[in-house]
């Protein structure tokens with residue numbers, strides 16, 4: 001999260017918007033970095049994805065709907081692979097997972113990071129080869145570890161001593177020797193929202209480097225010999241733009257690698273630097289390309305290895321948001337437009353915090369555009385809100401929309417591919433929206449809309 005996002009949501013009053021938000025010259029214009037690569041505004045003024053208009057999508061699938069530009073997603077996999085040809089790229093499935101996406105990711109030759117039994121089940125159901133799956137989680141159950149071993153997942157990223165014990169017993173019972181990485185807490189204060197930073201000392205993930213748990217875990221695994229220790233893993237957080245955090249993290253984790261070599265004469269062959277690469281949610285965000293990231297990460301790792309006299313390990317990374325985030329926008333229908341005199345204009349749409357919790361949870365900034373038509377009206381600063389029974393039910397805190405936006409219009413919010421459907425809820429018993437994949441002018445439903453029957457399906461009384 002960028003500095004400009006902090007504190008913008010709570011307690012602000014008045015229709016001014018944040019200082020960085022400028023009145024657009026053309027309120028119909030799309031800022032390219034916010035939209036998937038095949039989203040355009042057509043001659044009729046409406047948005048289209050890969051040639052298919054949003055009015056047609058809304059007519060066929062209803063609103064709200066997550067619209068996935070599937071060639072965009074695939075092209076981002078290819079960009080990462082071109083930039084990291086000798087590395088393993090694990091798509092972080094927590095960003096968004098369903099069978100169709102697993103198939104796309106698998107076809108693109110990607111690896112997949114899962115972090116629960118449920119994600120593992122979807123990965124396997126989607127046909128991801130188990131040896132290309134990495135299994136994460138700070139509290140993996142015996143059942144989850146058993147399933148992972150029985151499926152033959154490629155890597156298990158161990159996160160606690162209790163897990164090492166569990167895994168050792170389970171591996172012995174099965175006569176297998178799973179390949180593991182150790183998740184190391186490197187003590188980096190990543191420049192992002194506190195809730196999505198994961199490598200500072202005071203938190204639940206990983207083995208502390210500073211406290212000595214990480215080296216103890218490595219020695220414990222090496223001494224036991226039931227688990228095959230392949231390498232170290234560090235993930236410093238999410239929505240990060242500044243590579244200095246990766247630099248500190250690589251330095252610290254490679255120093256641990258050298259310590260392990262000095263203690264046991266073993267050079268671990270792999271190193272996973274995690275994901276967390278930031279994407280653009282507003283015009284203020286300027287993400288690095290995979291090519292730039294690769295160049296910088298490789299340089300950091302090469303120089304740290306040279307300094308520690310280590311052979312350069314095989315690298316892996318785990319981008320989630322950077323693969324799927326920009327490939328999706330959410331299409332909503334406007335239900336009410338309320339001008340709260342002298343304060344602001346609220347544009348209410350037919351979804352909200354149940355399909356995008358990130359604004360409420362992280363104070364995240366998003367952008368929006370009138371999608372069903374172009375307008376010649378003046379830009380008007382508005383707040384896009386949902387239909388939930390919470391005043392914090394905000395989708396887009398501040399955005400310029402045409403002043404004639406009205407009920408029945410469609411509004412699109414870009415950059416919602418990551419952590420929106422995957423963190424969606426049924427709050428207020430609002431059914432979760434479908435996901436529609438669009439390619440070459442055709443739409444395909446890949447996750448259907450929840451129904452009222454679904455909402456009642458778990459009730460037993």
Ligand SMILES: Cc1ncc(COP(=O)(O)O)c(C=O)c1O
Nearest residue numbers: 092235238275276318319320321
């Ligand atoms: C271990 C791990 N790897 C990868 C990711 C993916 O992060 P992002 O989607 O920001 O790339 C996460 C989530 O933050 C994570 O916890």
Ligand SMILES: N[C@@H](CCCC[NH3+])C(=O)O
Nearest residue numbers: 094196238239358418419
């Ligand atoms: N869910 C978070 C990212 C953290 C996820 C994994 N550690 C987000 O929406 O940005």
